[in-house]
Amino acid sequence: MSGEAGRAGRDRDAEGRARSARPRDGLGRPLPYGVAGVERQPEGVVRGPAETVREAQRLLDAGMPFHAHEVFEDAWKSGPERERELWQGLAQLAVGLTHAARGNATGGARLLRRGAGRIAGYVDDAGGGGEVYGVDVAGLVAWAGELAGRVERAGGGAGLDAAGEAPRLSGGSEPAP
Numbered sequence: 001m002s003g004e005a006g007r008a009g010r011d012r013d014a015e016g017r018a019r020s021a022r023p024r025d026g027l028g029r030p031l032p033y034g035v036a037g038v039e040r041q042p043e044g045v046v047r048g049p050a051e052t053v054r055e056a057q058r059l060l061d062a063g064m065p066f067h068a069h070e071v072f073e074d075a076w077k078s079g080p081e082r083e084r085e086l087w088q089g090l091a092q093l094a095v096g097l098t099h100a101a102r103g104n105a106t107g108g109a110r111l112l113r114r115g116a117g118r119i120a121g122y123v124d125d126a127g128g129g130g131e132v133y134g135v136d137v138a139g140l141v142a143w144a145g146e147l148a149g150r151v152e153r154a155g156g157g158a159g160l161d162a163a164g165e166a167p168r169l170s171g172g173s174e175p176a177p
Contacts, residue, residue: 027101027162028066041070046078049133052087053169060094063163065101069094086132089118090169093144097166100151103159109148116144134170143167
């Protein structure tokens with residue numbers, strides 16, 4: 001689609017739903033039409049929990065938390081209702097990291113805390129280990145609270161390094177090496 005066509009009308013998918021065709025950067029920010037961007041995550045991919053966690057971790061490690069959020073979004077839309085809060089909470093953590101990396105301290109901290117609140121209930125469900133599908137839920141709740149506090153203290157500005165602050169989803173929540 002040419003830039004003019006994209007601006008003249010709304011970009012639509014095959015079913016006629018509005019979908020922006022603008023390229024995006026690694027943090028999901030729209031770029032001008034015609035500029036090379038980061039390839040988007042395909043929508044509606046049904047993955048098992050282990051594959052969801054692996055793919056989201058790969059994207060987090062690459063400094064692309066916006067894209068990781070899309071993987072979690074697919075999981076909450078295709079998974080069982082009883083897991084909805086888990087996948088939505090993980091998506092909110094990824095979006096919180098995205099906002100913090102973009103320099104939006106208020107939105108980043110708020111989403112980190114909201115996501116942590118959503119997944120906190122799964123700590124008790126995990127049966128002592130604090131893990132669900134290998135996800136270190138307890139560690140992620142602690143990571144989110146610590147990062148939210150740091151982001152608020154630092155305020156807005158240039159943002160933080162998304163890859164450097166990315167949590168480990170399983171086996172502890174320390175930033176990836």
